[in-house]
Amino acid sequence: MHMDEMLKESLDGFDSLWQRVTRRPENAPPPPPGAGSQEDVLLGLIHEETCAAAYAAALARMFSGDSRAMLQKHAAGAKHHLRRLRAEYYIATGVSGGTNEDCRALAGKLPGLRAVLLQARDLADRYERAADRADSPELKEALLAFAADERRQARELRSLLIESF
Secondary structure, eight states: HHHHHHHHHHHHTTTHHHHHHOOTTTOOOOOOTSSSSSHHHHHHHHHHHHHHHHHHHHHHHHHHHHHHHHHHHHHHHHHHHHHHHHHHHHHHSOOOOOOSSSOOOOHHHHHHHHHHHHHHHHHHHHHHHHHTSSSSSSHHHHHHHEEEEEEHHHHHHHHHHHHTT
């Protein structure tokens, strides 16, 4: 079975499942933009970094030389962020969270690079927003440092994508 067919088959029925999972009670007001506890924000970032690490590692296997090394460095950076986020989540909740995350499969080299580039840009924005709401100066400092890492990685990924043409 071709990879695109496997991905399509695995996503069949996802929309109806997602609607059931995210359905709000009929009379419930919509949540305000940016709502969510610090713990919810950390869990979301944990998921994104888990996928970022998986995507970069998968892309590294599609490249060679300096490109492979850059993508492996990106995966290692995501894993570093992930460890710190999981520690902060544990400090806040006493629960180890964010394991066994599902991430979409990458479709190929160029679409994969674009997806990882866009994800790095989005993560930088999310880290900056989370830093504005952080309860501790240490967490705020870490989140702002992660945002800067993601912006740097996005620039590197953009260069790699341009060089791939």
